[in-house]
Amino acid sequence: MSSKGTSGGLASLRIALAGLRHLLVSERSSRIHLVATLAVIAAGLAVDLALAEWRWIVLAISIVWLSEAFNTAVERLGDAMTDQPHPEIGIAKDLAAAAVMFAVIAAAIICISVLAPHLDWSP
Numbered sequence: 001m002s003s004k005g006t007s008g009g010l011a012s013l014r015i016a017l018a019g020l021r022h023l024l025v026s027e028r029s030s031r032i033h034l035v036a037t038l039a040v041i042a043a044g045l046a047v048d049l050a051l052a053e054w055r056w057i058v059l060a061i062s063i064v065w066l067s068e069a070f071n072t073a074v075e076r077l078g079d080a081m082t083d084q085p086h087p088e089i090g091i092a093k094d095l096a097a098a099a100v101m102f103a104v105i106a107a108a109i110i111c112i113s114v115l116a117p118h119l120d121w122s123p
Helices: 005-026 028-046 051-081 087-118
Strands: none
Touching: 005 028, 005 051, 028 051, 028 087, 051 087
């Protein structure tokens, strides 16, 4: 695929959107991430986050989506290689899943640390 011209850029965008659609349709965890993403964005809008705070939120959301996309790619590649259990493919899938777990934990810490000061915890 050529990277020159508008058609190449549009084709790349279509391919990326097809990947996103596959991620949302085929992966239950991505739909959970979508709900969490929308909830965090809504909370950020509700408490009127500053631009600097939004940068942290965008970073947190991005690391989760990036890790989930790469995890799904590793799973699909492993499944395409063989339909038989393979220890190395299993390890690769486990490592990719661990990356998602680390990303989610980091994102939760970031989002809580950014949003918590804006919330009124008093009864």
